Amino acid sequence: MPSPAMAKGTPTPWPYILIRLLFQFTLKVFYGTIVVSNAHFIPETGKPCIVCANHSNSLTDALLLVTSVPSNRRNMLRLTAKSTQFGKKTFTSWLIESAGTVPIHRRKDFDGPVDNSQAMADLMKALEAGDAVMMFPEGMSRFHPTIAPLKTGVARLASDVLSLHRHDPEFEICILNCSITYMHRQHWRSDVLVTWHAPMILRPKDNPELLKPAEPESIRAVTRQIYEQISSGTYDSPSWHLVQLSKLAARMYAPLGTKMSLGDHVRITRTFLEAFKDAHEDNSEENQQVHSDVVEMARLQSDLKVYQNRLMSYGIKDDRVRRPLSRHEILRRMAIRLFWSSFLFSISIPGLFLWLPVILVTVYAVHEFKKSGPIFDTFDEIAQYKLVYGLISGICVWLGGVILTLPFALITVFLIPATMWMTLRWMEDCVASTRAFFTLFRLLRVGKRTLNEMRSLRDVLHRKIMELAISLELPPDPEEFFLQAGSQEKGRVMGAWQSKAGYFSLRRRRKRDWNETLRLYDKVDFPDDDS
Template sequence: MPPETPVPWSYFLIRILFRIVLKIFYGTIVVEGAENIPETGRPCIVCANHTNSLTDALILVTSIPSQRRNMLHLTAKSTQFGKKTLTSWLIEAAGTVPIQRRKDFDEGVANNDAPLAKLTQTLEMGGAVCLFPEGASRYHPTIAPLKTGVARIVSTILSRNRDNADFEISILTCSITYMHRQHFRSDVLVSFHPPLNFRPKDNPELLEPVDFDNIRHVTAQMHRQIATGTFDAPSWNLIRAAKMATSIYAPLGTTMSLGDYVRVTRTFLDLFKTANLPDQAQSTDLAGQEDSDQLKDKDIVKLREDLRAYQSELYQLRIRDDRIRRPLSRPVIVYRMMLRFYWASFLFFISLGGLALWLPVAATTFYAVHNFKKTGPVWDTWDEIAQYKLIYGLVSGLCVYAAAIAVTFPIFPVTSVGVPVLMWMSLRWFEDAVSAARALVALGRLLRVTPETLSHLRDTRADLHRRVVHLAVDGLGLPADPERHFVVYGEKDKGRVVGRWANETNYFSVRRRRKRDWNETLRLYEQFDEDS
């Protein structure tokens, strides 16, 4: 086994700091497939989809258990190095390797010979390297075509070790799925897939001189694995339609893990995007098409369009599907509004002390993100919003902590522990208070909807429910009773609540809020896919 790569102290510090920050910023980070991660000493290239800039790398660093890998060597675009900023210091202190991109240089020429030599040396010593084969972070619903650099590195290393029969290098693909990548207390699913293992004796087709078709074949394998673990579609509308289908098939309150939710949604998504009609298909295009496959596609496209139309109606009214599924009488609505009002008021009151400490953090991150958004168009800035919130939140949070210690220095042994506890508990209380306030607002909106509109929406939903369940069960092989199935067969330790008693008691969990809706974020208004 190759010698282990030494781990710098700064890597330990960064890992601890950002593990705390990420657990604060994201409500639930669910890691699946950790058993697939090659252990320390086995050369490994970790590859993931890239939609959230530096946050993606931090998620991977903190999601890989230290008992599996002692260090993950990161790569980043060279333009982030050599600056007098905290982000630049963090990147350099973690031992990150700079990669040049052609578009960052006026001549369009990038020289990565030295970085590639460094990565090759690290891998041959048994290290793990993180690469994002899309080449750049981007805010887009589909995964970009992967570059062939990872496969070429594997080919180079196998060729250098062709005489070592026991040498093995792995490509570990990972899918990162953000429910709302830039929103506070949203959720993240990190799925590690079975590694692709390569040896000189087993993969002679990758030894130099190598046919480039074999390089493309390995790259295609990587793309398939990454794409099957997250949402990958040519348009946001397809993803929204798939989420709407999931909410009808497995309604609010179904005890699904985050992984189950993503897999069910992806199942609908795969069907919607493979229907061989465009997203805005017109009925006139179907004239004369009578074979069963074409009719099946016609039904799928019609369902997709009807789901989007129903979703748009709900968005206009700013109410959720669950309010239509379970109708309430007006007296019951008023009674529940009173309960939500008193409960939200109580939670807001007890969280005020800690919120005073959070105020400088919130103001700093808001100001930083507000200014950052002015630097470019949406498609070029939204993938870095979470990164800015994390960095500025970390800095301002440390400043608040230091100031609290300084002000209370005579009793600093107490405040050094009490301040973080107070800030965390106030955040948890505030999170529950916001949830209660959102329910209050939603019930108020429901009172304003006319009986005729509600009747129309219920009829529409009943028809959609029939068609979605028929498609899910008979066409996709999903369980006929999801509310019962996922209680028995779902993941029990992936952010899921089992049973009514656990649901009620864990509502007050100190560790994290037990969500019934994976679309939930910490916002005073409800988060809809239309405005995500």
């Protein structure tokens, strides 16, 4: 067997390179911002590595990991996927098989017992060659707010590899955990955070408890460590209800336009989420002080829910309650938003003709797919279908446009994708302006009296949230703190010129709210917990 010094990793197959290039582009079109954090933790090619991540978005999770690993650190990831994805005459099946993906048989897909011995042998062979293999220890993808109990397959695979090298004191294998957090996993132009964690380094001399015959408790201990790392970087909630309240608390703590990174936003939201979860878990404690704190936290959650429901019923944002506008100012802003959205839409019309076939094909494909099964078995694959059908139809539009303009093909081969990209940028701003116009209009309908009532309710809630935030060791002045921390992504606190210049960035539009999607309404609701 090759020693660690000799391992150079499997050469990258050309279909894998093609897939990585295609979906780097496609993911950046579908998602507004993809932030990759701590990529320096990724071991270089030649070091055996098992990559683990939470799994809520089917094939999209794997594509995000593939494109989030710098090619100068790892030449490829050996993927795994459910065996039912193989052997089909579909583009998705071709993608999976061409990338050298290893099929995993799941019990839920077969009537009798399953045998994954060949899959484990293939993964061990890849690790022996110094490759990185990707596994999702939840064992399945699902549209759910909580991470499923992890299977022990990753720990057992690491144990098998360590046991083969029990007499090699220099051998090491690492488990590299990653947390994937989607703002809205299936919606166009939403945002994604990919957080890599410090690798778990395992060696025969340091981890003799993992050498065969390893005790089940030792395997479970490694699995618990994997879970703790993955869950520490994303939302892991017993209900959608708590996710919604945590996001509202985070928006009230760090108000709309606070200049902060997506990672900061996720960490703040997760901090509130963990506090809300702890209150539920402590509800059974006998201690009177604990009980008092739990009651107070339950009251805060109830008040937040009432406030959120009122915001949704009026169709306005918390920021409009926090900073009320005069009737004259509302009308002035409505006129500006209407003019700007009309202008952007008018210059987008030529590009929209190019986007129309892509949108129609994708909407139809997703509509038909949703009818193929229950919500819990299909919603985690919606983004995957949008990506694949959007890519195929987009390539067809590009090729068709080049062929129809053959005398000018050398120009249109670049002009068509450039036009489509700029149209997407303009339409994002157009939709955002239109959404703001309707929000301002609804603000007029709500009336001053109701807004004053909402403002009084918000003031009480904000005071409680700030007290909670300080007790959770969050900065007492988030706007000033994140401004000094140097986060550059967002910007009500930017200077006037810097803010306007960033608005016209060709790379991506400058969002003021990480919750934005390419929709005419604010996406703040979540599935029912009974779904």
